[in-house]
Amino acid sequence: MTLFDSHAHCDDARYSSEYEGGTDKLIKDCFESGVANIINIGTCLESSKVSIELAHKYDGMYASCGIHPCECKSKNELEAIIDELEILLKDEKAVAIGEIGLDYHWQDVPKDIQILYFERQMALAEKLNMPVIIHDREAHGDCLEIIKRFPRVKGVFHSFSGSPEMATELVKLGWYISFSGTVTFKNARVPKEACRVVPEDRLLIETDSPYLCPTPHRGELNRPSYVFFTCEEIARQRDSDVEHIAEITYQNAKRLFNIN
Numbered sequence: 001m002t003l004f005d006s007h008a009h010c011d012d013a014r015y016s017s018e019y020e021g022g023t024d025k026l027i028k029d030c031f032e033s034g035v036a037n038i039i040n041i042g043t044c045l046e047s048s049k050v051s052i053e054l055a056h057k058y059d060g061m062y063a064s065c066g067i068h069p070c071e072c073k074s075k076n077e078l079e080a081i082i083d084e085l086e087i088l089l090k091d092e093k094a095v096a097i098g099e100i101g102l103d104y105h106w107q108d109v110p111k112d113i114q115i116l117y118f119e120r121q122m123a124l125a126e127k128l129n130m131p132v133i134i135h136d137r138e139a140h141g142d143c144l145e146i147i148k149r150f151p152r153v154k155g156v157f158h159s160f161s162g163s164p165e166m167a168t169e170l171v172k173l174g175w176y177i178s179f180s181g182t183v184t185f186k187n188a189r190v191p192k193e194a195c196r197v198v199p200e201d202r203l204l205i206e207t208d209s210p211y212l213c214p215t216p217h218r219g220e221l222n223r224p225s226y227v228f229f230t231c232e233e234i235a236r237q238r239d240s241d242v243e244h245i246a247e248i249t250y251q252n253a254k255r256l257f258n259i260n
């Protein structure tokens with residue numbers, strides 16, 4: 001079975017203190033246990049740089065570079081940050097801009113600044129003709145409104161938390177939908193319903209490691225190899241088999257991120 005974890009933060013500090021051997025051991029363990037590819041996701045300039053370094057160190061690893069809504073700086077710093085981001089994105093192993101988007105759960109960064117950084121990075125995606133990875137937490141309406149203003153930009157809504165209706169609307173607009181460990185949680189009625197309506201050619205899976213550890217490991221430190229449990233639950237929900245879901249999500253990720 002070939003698994004593709006489309007969203008992980010293997011450089012997270014928790015791996016150095018809580019995973020025996022740290023980030024490098026974690027990545028090696030995951031590649032040895034059936035994960036073929038991992039996209040390491042940047043959330044700021046620093047973690048975007050680290051993502052590129054990791055991608056050069058491991059064949060199966062790719063990088064996404066972007067400014068997370070909770071990591072936005074001031075309005076004045078925006079253009080300098082975009083310039084640096086653009087240089088990083090020219091790297092041959094940078095496959096997407098992300099994670100970018102809106103987070104209305106944590107109010108550390110004012111909404112208007114989040115929106116400004118999101119729109120600017122969507123414009124950059126349009127300019128560079130690259131896919132984007134969207135973080136949408138409790139901001140479904142505004143995220144939809146913004147992506148519709150950039151019809152040439154496509155990508156994926158990561159760790160999808162919207163309704164089946166929203167998933168259907170995104171698919172119609174040409175987007176992919178990625179499900180994380182939350183779909184395995186017992187009371188996750190809405191994500192379970194949503195994962196049933198996404199067409200086969202638009203489905204992705206991810207861990208969002210070290211967060212969102214799936215059942216039966218809930219509460220532990222998550223790792224890319226646990227993407228298997230999300231794959232298994234989606235197969236169950238769709239009356240499919242785990243090998244088939246692994247294969248289609250692998251092919252979809254390769255297509256979206258232009259990986260040969």
Ligand code: NI
Pocket residue numbers: 007009041099208
């Ligand atoms: Ni993430």
